[in-house]
Amino acid sequence: MSDPGEQGFALDPRLTADTAFVADWELSRVLLMDDARFPWLILVPRRAGLAELDDLAPDQQACLLGEINRAMAMLRKTGSCDKLNIGALGNVVRQLHVHVVARRADDGAWPRPVWGAGNPVRYGQAERERMLEHLRRSE
Amino acid sequence: MSDPGEQGFALDPRLTADTAFVADWELSRVLLMDDARFPWLILVPRRAGLAELDDLAPDQQACLLGEINRAMAMLRKTGSCDKLNIGALGNVVRQLHVHVVARRADDGAWPRPVWGAGNPVRYGQAERERMLEHLRRSE
Numbered sequence: 151m152s153d154p155g156e157q158g159f160a161l162d163p164r165l166t167a168d169t170a171f172v173a174d175w176e177l178s179r180v181l182l183m184d185d186a187r188f189p190w191l192i193l194v195p196r197r198a199g200l201a202e203l204d205d206l207a208p209d210q211q212a213c214l215l216g217e218i219n220r221a222m223a224m225l226r227k228t229g230s231c232d233k234l235n236i237g238a239l240g241n242v243v244r245q246l247h248v249h250v251v252a253r254r255a256d257d258g259a260w261p262r263p264v265w266g267a268g269n270p271v272r273y274g275q276a277e278r279e280r281m282l283e284h285l286r287r288s289e
Numbered sequence: 290m291s292d293p294g295e296q297g298f299a300l301d302p303r304l305t306a307d308t309a310f311v312a313d314w315e316l317s318r319v320l321l322m323d324d325a326r327f328p329w330l331i332l333v334p335r336r337a338g339l340a341e342l343d344d345l346a347p348d349q350q351a352c353l354l355g356e357i358n359r360a361m362a363m364l365r366k367t368g369s370c371d372k373l374n375i376g377a378l379g380n381v382v383r384q385l386h387v388h389v390v391a392r393r394a395d396d397g398a399w400p401r402p403v404w405g406a407g408n409p410v411r412y413g414q415a416e417r418e419r420m421l422e423h424l425r426r427s428e
Contacts, residue, residue: 203361203373211354218342219343233379233380235377236342236376237402239375261380263380
């Protein structure tokens with residue numbers, strides 16, 4: 151938390167509860183959604199009081215865009231995927247966060263979105279550690 | 290279609306069937322989803338063969354980001370909204386397109402995403418014309 155811009159930033163407790171920490175990039179905290187059905191990253195810009203994309207200044211938005219690209223590349227390295235889904239919704243957790251999800255035509259929710267598609271299947275501890283390691287090696 | 294970069298671009302017929310034309314911006318064709326339940330724009334970069342965000346060159350992505358901001362501002366002028374939802378999915382229609390949707394806590398799908406939330410309610414012709422006019426005046 152060395153960047154003074156991060157002052158007042160705190161991760162929404164629901165995001166904390168549902169995810170595992172992957173890394174802090176220049177702007178965003180990178181989280182792995184704890185749902186083994188989908189390789190699923192969440193980017194949370196480490197700035198206080200954000201809800202909408204355009205609450206970010208243009209240079210911060212450009213940085214976030216670069217980080218979305220980076221997350222896409224990272225997910226592709228976790229295995230084959232047929233489509234990447236990107237979403238910034240915030241109807242439940244208002245804090246600005248961007249989902250980047252690797253989808254396969256044989257995943258249980260295809261072609262529906264992942265949000266609200268059944269119940270999450272938590273990773274086992276060893277499986278989660280393997281995934282986190284894989285992701286960090288793919289950075 | 291004066292920009293040679295647009296060569297080979299054609300709107301997916303499912304997008305044509307489900308939307309009304311609003312405008313052509315620098316990169317994107319702007320469409321109104323024909324679903325009166327939600328003020329809902331779709332941006333389709335007018336380039337052939339795109340599926341993923343990172344199929345666009347960085348300068349095109351930056352342009353798209355600007356156009357997403359513009360769509361957000363445009364939707365806010367159509368009425369009060371509690372949250373804007375942004376999504377690039379493409380599981381059904383593979384052609385790259387970005388949804389920008391104005392959500393209200395009293396819309397029928399809240400807080401779920403709009404995709405797959407019941408059946409669309411088509412605008413009446415006069416209502417659609419009013420909406421399109423409103424959007425174009427808000428550009």
